[in-house]
Amino acid sequence: xxxxxxxxxxxxxxxxxxxxxxxxxxxxxxxxxxxxxxxxxxxxxxxxxxxxxxxxxxxxxxxxxxxxxxxxxxxxxxxxxxxxxxxxxxxxxxxxxxxxxxxxxxxxxxxxxxxxxxxxxxxxxxxxxxxxxxxxxxxxxxxxxxxxxxxxxxxxxxxxxxxxxxxxxxxxxxxxxxxxxxxxxxxxxxxxxxxxxxxxxxxxxxxxxxxxxxxxxxxxxxxx
Amino acid sequence: xxxxxxxxxxxxxxxxxxxxxxxxxxxxxxxxxxxxxxxxxxxxxxxxxxxxxxxxxxxxxxxxxxxxxxxxxxxxxxxxxxxxxxxxxxxxxxxxxxxxxxxxxxxxxxxxxxxxxxxxxxxxxxxxxxxxxxxxxxxxxxxxxxxxxxxxxxxxxxxxxxxxxxxxxxxxxxxxxxxxxxxxxxxxxxxxxxxxxxxxxxxxxxxxxxxxxxxxxxxxxxxx
Numbered sequence: 276x277x278x279x280x281x282x283x284x285x286x287x288x289x290x291x292x293x294x295x296x297x298x299x300x301x302x303x304x305x306x307x308x309x310x311x312x313x314x315x316x317x318x319x320x321x322x323x324x325x326x327x328x329x330x331x332x333x334x335x336x337x338x339x340x341x342x343x344x345x346x347x348x349x350x351x352x353x354x355x356x357x358x359x360x361x362x363x364x365x366x367x368x369x370x371x372x373x374x375x376x377x378x379x380x381x382x383x384x385x386x387x388x389x390x391x392x393x394x395x396x397x398x399x400x401x402x403x404x405x406x407x408x409x410x411x412x413x414x415x416x417x418x419x420x421x422x423x424x425x426x427x428x429x430x431x432x433x434x435x436x437x438x439x440x441x442x443x444x445x446x447x448x449x450x451x452x453x454x455x456x457x458x459x460x461x462x463x464x465x466x467x468x469x470x471x472x473x474x475x476x477x478x479x480x481x482x483x484x485x486x487x488x489x490x491x492x493x494x495x496x497x498x499x
Numbered sequence: 500x501x502x503x504x505x506x507x508x509x510x511x512x513x514x515x516x517x518x519x520x521x522x523x524x525x526x527x528x529x530x531x532x533x534x535x536x537x538x539x540x541x542x543x544x545x546x547x548x549x550x551x552x553x554x555x556x557x558x559x560x561x562x563x564x565x566x567x568x569x570x571x572x573x574x575x576x577x578x579x580x581x582x583x584x585x586x587x588x589x590x591x592x593x594x595x596x597x598x599x600x601x602x603x604x605x606x607x608x609x610x611x612x613x614x615x616x617x618x619x620x621x622x623x624x625x626x627x628x629x630x631x632x633x634x635x636x637x638x639x640x641x642x643x644x645x646x647x648x649x650x651x652x653x654x655x656x657x658x659x660x661x662x663x664x665x666x667x668x669x670x671x672x673x674x675x676x677x678x679x680x681x682x683x684x685x686x687x688x689x690x691x692x693x694x695x696x697x698x699x700x701x702x703x704x705x706x707x708x709x710x711x712x713x714x715x716x717x718x719x720x721x722x723x
Binding site for chain 2: 319369429451
């Protein structure tokens, strides 16, 4: 298996993360790079979704991935092996989220100037990552069917800050008490503007609708 | 549906949580009350597991439950409706975990003197709750099959501080790439002493092995 670069990122020293995140977005804008922040609970399928999406997009965009985890490099290795694209692993030193400065430390280790789209796979956590702006251009989260359609009721901030909610593992819906319509209603209660795309990352079902949305966002960002 | 009491708990003012947690354990010991801290990712089945376990134990022990969530009271209502026992909802005000003082605020709202076992259902999160001792006598976590057997590699602290890992949703194992033996090996790499009980909370399969362990722990605690 390919070796991946592991970066031990340090806790941010900046007090005003929101200002720092805006600054990072401006820097990315100048370089024509789109940063996507992908969040979810542990095990909801972030890595599998990325592999499926990247394989649909890699001929159209130059893509790089930053995998954030407290420990291990299994996800970065998986992405590199399955897609062949630039992937680095960020170790958060026990931290439960990434902020803009931590994200910048990751970007400094990627060939940003030759990249159109950088995807940050955030730490698996529905609470803390929602509280820290990473400097991303858009936020996407995954809610997987086994987690249940009531999650927007319990983790309000996460659902309110995401532009897209991918409802993953729809292939196993018959085995769980998951009501998609109720799930969508709960999401829209928190965030009426959120787009909801049901997908099965494992088979690729529905992923193209998401990649078309993402491609249009990157194109728009680079044009402005 | 029954109304449940909702407590808005405040962030702890104590700097030394470890000392405060030890103090809370001593207080519980004096009162003969066993506190169990149950943790997991969002949607891994904490509430369903509790309902199944409480219905097996409620004729043998006087039980009360504290449901911690950032928002909503769906879990507390579910527990109260399905088991009839004392249940309160703790709102963490956006906080991603509970510490000993926050736990104490919950206990103050329960009839602790007439209770043998208090179960705290912590916020759904594999990172932060592991960093704060709640004052519990034992820690239990749930890893559900859809999350994958690699989670101990990514969330080391959570697996290292738990006395028991319940592997839930084993009924859907045929539909996921979950290797139980590999999962157990990963758990024991983090924590060689951890007991691992495969269960299906929905059907009750395997839950009795867990409740027997819990009953023996409560009996032991009250004897000492």
